[in-house]
Amino acid sequence: MNNQKKNKQEFKVPKRLRSLDVLRGISIVIAVFFIHLSADFLSNDWIFINTLYFPFADFIGPLFFVFISGIASVVSIKQKEGKIPNKVIRNRIIARGLFIMGIGAIINVFHNILYPISLYSPIPFPLSMWGWNILFFIGFAQIVAYYAYKWGITISTIIGILIIFIGVPLREIIYMINFEIVNQNNFNLFYFLLQFIITSPIPQIPLFPCIAVSFFSTTITKMVYSQILKENRRQMIKILKIFTISAILIIGFSVFFGYTILTPDPLTSKLYPEVNLIYTTNTQNIIPEFELLGLSAFLIRGTITHTTFAIGFSLLTFTISFYYLDLKKRINLISRFFEYYGKYSLSFFLFVFYFDFAFHRFLNIYFFLIYYFAVISLLGFIIFIWKKYSKDAFLTPEWIVGKICVITANQTYKRLNKKQQEKISVSRIK
Numbered sequence: 001m002n003n004q005k006k007n008k009q010e011f012k013v014p015k016r017l018r019s020l021d022v023l024r025g026i027s028i029v030i031a032v033f034f035i036h037l038s039a040d041f042l043s044n045d046w047i048f049i050n051t052l053y054f055p056f057a058d059f060i061g062p063l064f065f066v067f068i069s070g071i072a073s074v075v076s077i078k079q080k081e082g083k084i085p086n087k088v089i090r091n092r093i094i095a096r097g098l099f100i101m102g103i104g105a106i107i108n109v110f111h112n113i114l115y116p117i118s119l120y121s122p123i124p125f126p127l128s129m130w131g132w133n134i135l136f137f138i139g140f141a142q143i144v145a146y147y148a149y150k151w152g153i154t155i156s157t158i159i160g161i162l163i164i165f166i167g168v169p170l171r172e173i174i175y176m177i178n179f180e181i182v183n184q185n186n187f188n189l190f191y192f193l194l195q196f197i198i199t200s201p202i203p204q205i206p207l208f209p210c211i212a213v214s215f216f217s218t219t220i221t222k223m224v225y226s227q228i229l230k231e232n233r234r235q236m237i238k239i240l241k242i243f244t245i246s247a248i249l250i251i252g253f254s255v256f257f258g259y260t261i262l263t264p265d266p267l268t269s270k271l272y273p274e275v276n277l278i279y280t281t282n283t284q285n286i287i288p289e290f291e292l293l294g295l296s297a298f299l300i301r302g303t304i305t306h307t308t309f310a311i312g313f314s315l316l317t318f319t320i321s322f323y324y325l326d327l328k329k330r331i332n333l334i335s336r337f338f339e340y341y342g343k344y345s346l347s348f349f350l351f352v353f354y355f356d357f358a359f360h361r362f363l364n365i366y367f368f369l370i371y372y373f374a375v376i377s378l379l380g381f382i383i384f385i386w387k388k389y390s391k392d393a394f395l396t397p398e399w400i401v402g403k404i405c406v407i408t409a410n411q412t413y414k415r416l417n418k419k420q421q422e423k424i425s426v427s428r429i430k
Helices: 002-009 018-041 048-060 062-080 086-114 134-151 153-165 167-183 189-198 212-230 233-257 273-282 304-327 333-343 345-355 365-389 397-429
Strands: none
Touching (some): 018 048, 018 304, 018 333, 018 365, 048 273, 062 134, 086 345, 086 397, 134 153, 134 345, 153 167, 153 304, 212 233, 212 304, 233 304, 333 345, 333 365, 345 397
């Protein structure tokens, strides 16, 4: 009996899973920082490093981050359920998601002006605020994760599968129809709206199929969390092994069916902008003998196999990190380093987006690497000093989100109390 209690106590979920912050930190430092900074600072001779790195680092990029954020959202919901009203939980998540979307909307306006890639460019304001850039998508995905959690494991899984395998061809059909309409100098409001909502003027992370990641992350978290509360250590490890095998099979499926080589053409260049990376690589002079014939479909964001690969890879890394960091408690200096950057991921995101509009390419790879590590160190130091000498990291995006959630919760409590008092008054009258 004592052993059973001991086993269950080992799976008591802390307020914040360490593995989630570590994985977010890895995504920020290795993927987001390097990709954005190299795109802005590497000289034209060396920019091909970015184009070669991007397709592979992308698997710990936005979709990976969305997957981890979905897990964090479900863990937060689980911890608050039964302690505070469901409407308060819902409104806090929606408020946080809308705030992040708002930041993304501001960035969209600048992107539509400086880097117009939409079929219907230029997009007028305020329509230019809409677009699936990284932050806009992450904010929306957090809201979706809440409803996916409420719909349950079965429904969420079915919706996720449908979005991947039906959403992608649907998006391509809508895009091709719009492509023909634009080429004929015509305009159709219905198809424009479909294109505008699903792909958007900023198709960095198209709604279909990428939002499927939120459905699968919530499903996986519910399964893991329920076992943490109910089962012993041996059963928990068994479940993690099942997840590991499942993730490897999903990755294998993605590589096998996504090995098809795609090359740039007028259609794919705007539907899948990553295909255009081939041009940059094939025009570099550092290694003139090196030439890319194309990119495999599973390396191109927005394809079916890229999405399934991202889900499998995210599941595999979460399973491994959860086992070693949260179950085994194997913490070291490296994990603490990434954990720190993961806790303030939104602040670091905004720092990186600033460079998108501020600088031009002028560094070779050697000076860039020095600059890259210097920027990481400097930004980490700035956040550390700011957190140490200001109350609760005053005015950082994390602080602002926290205050918005508190205000939202208080307003929701007031409305709930008012409704409760009205019900009491009505019952007394009766």
